[in-house]
Amino acid sequence: MPHPKAKVHHMFELIEPTATVTFSEVPNEAFLALGMRNYWDGYFAGRAAPLGLVPAEVVHAVFYNFADGEVARHIPWVWGKTTPKEAIAVRERGSATALRQMIGELADSPDLVRVADLATRAAISAPIEGRALYAGLRTLDVPEEPVARLWHAATLLREHRGDGHNAALVAHGIGGTEAHVLLALSRGMRPEEFGRIHHLPKTQLAAVVDGLRDRGLVDAAGGFTDAGRKTKERIEALTDELAAPAYDVLSADELDELVAGLEPITAAVEAVDD
Numbered sequence: 001m002p003h004p005k006a007k008v009h010h011m012f013e014l015i016e017p018t019a020t021v022t023f024s025e026v027p028n029e030a031f032l033a034l035g036m037r038n039y040w041d042g043y044f045a046g047r048a049a050p051l052g053l054v055p056a057e058v059v060h061a062v063f064y065n066f067a068d069g070e071v072a073r074h075i076p077w078v079w080g081k082t083t084p085k086e087a088i089a090v091r092e093r094g095s096a097t098a099l100r101q102m103i104g105e106l107a108d109s110p111d112l113v114r115v116a117d118l119a120t121r122a123a124i125s126a127p128i129e130g131r132a133l134y135a136g137l138r139t140l141d142v143p144e145e146p147v148a149r150l151w152h153a154a155t156l157l158r159e160h161r162g163d164g165h166n167a168a169l170v171a172h173g174i175g176g177t178e179a180h181v182l183l184a185l186s187r188g189m190r191p192e193e194f195g196r197i198h199h200l201p202k203t204q205l206a207a208v209v210d211g212l213r214d215r216g217l218v219d220a221a222g223g224f225t226d227a228g229r230k231t232k233e234r235i236e237a238l239t240d241e242l243a244a245p246a247y248d249v250l251s252a253d254e255l256d257e258l259v260a261g262l263e264p265i266t267a268a269v270e271a272v273d274d
Contacts (some may be wrong), residue, residue: 002244002248003244003247003248003250003252003255005237005240005241007247007255007259008240008243008244008247009236009240010259011157011243011247011255011258011259011262012158012161012240012243013266014259014262014263014266015119015153015154015157015158015262016154016158017266017269017270018099018150018151018154018265018266018269019151019154019155019157019158020158021095021098021099021102021151021269022046022047022091022094022095022098022151022155023043024098025098026095026097026098026101027042027046027090027091027094027095027098028042028094029094030042030090030091030093030094031045031046031082031087031090031094034081034082034086034087034090035081036081036082040073040074041078041081043074044059044071044075044078045074045078045079045081045082045087046087046088046090046091047063047091047133048062048063048075048084049084049085049087049088049091050084050088050133050136050137050139050140051084051132051133051136052084052136053076053079053084054075055075055076056071056074056075056076057071059071059075060072062132062133063133064166064169064176064179065176065177065179065180065196066176067176067177067197067200067204088140092143092151092152093148095148095151095155096143096145096147096148096151099147099150099151099269100147102269102272103265103268103269104268106264106265106268107146107147111261112146112147112150112261112265113146114257114261115150115258115261115262116147116149116150116153117149118250118254118257118258118261119150119153119154119157119258119262120142120149120152120153121249121250122153122157122246122247122249122250122258123152123153123154123156123157123160123246124138124142124153124156125246125248125249126156126157126160126245126246127245130163130167131159131160131163131164132163133159133162133163134156134159134160134163137155137156137159138156140152150265157243157246160243160246161239161242161243161246164238164239164242164243165235165239165242167242168235168238168239168242169235171238172231172234172235174231174235175208177197177200177205177208178208178211178212180194180196180197181194181197181205181208181212182217182228182231182232182235184197185218185222185223185224185228185232186224186229186232191205191208191209191222192205209222212228216228217231
């Protein structure tokens with residue numbers, strides 16, 4: 001059944017911290033042990049593995065928001081150190097271990113089993129059309145162990161939403177680096193301060209901002225114009241709309257139960273990050 005868009009967006013806020021434990025220290029160390037040179041080698045090996053041995057150009061297209069050439073510094077080099085199958089297994093083990101450490105006694109709670117089951121029902125029910133990364137993840141076996149299953153479900157839901165977000169960006173004519181600039185501005189940050197793009201050459205970043213200014217989305221001071229703010233809001237609203245079908249398989253009571261079960265887990269993960 002359809003659910004209120006506000007609740008769908010809240011689900012994004014709840015699953016994001018659980019899914020992104022995959023980018024934390026424990027999984028990173030596991031990838032370094034395989035021979036990865038740095039964090040980003042492990043990032044691309046683990047996240048791109050469900051796509052198989054595809055060229056850097058394909059990963060760049062699917063991930064959408066990396067600057068030109070960034071993916072090619074890692075793909076296909078990482079596949080000389082590991083295989084997609086091994087990277088998937090290492091990522092799952094490391095992520096489940098990290099999540100278990102972060103949530104403590106909640107990991108062994110009977111409630112977590114129910115939360116993992118509800119999240120998995122939603123995660124494997126969404127449409128795959130146009131969702132390349134989500135479709136790749138859907139081909140993987142669902143873990144039996146509850147903590148690993150919860151992480152896997154959160155990752156499916158995150159990447160399903162992410163694929164939809166990319167579609168929304170394309171529909172609004174916003175490129176990958178431009179999307180990061182708009183996100184930085186929405187958080188009250190200057191683009192050169194934002195973690196995902198602060199490393200880019202200043203001239204390259206300035207050219208992106210100038211392009212947004214020419215389109216009337218950024219003002220002379222480098223902040224949002226009304227049109228820019230409304231464009232960002234429309235993109236986020238469409239992203240939530242495209243993410244909503246994943247939860248249609250759940251009744252209103254079941255989604256409420258999932259939200260209530262995820263809230264303490266999310267709080268525990270975020271407490272570690274703080």
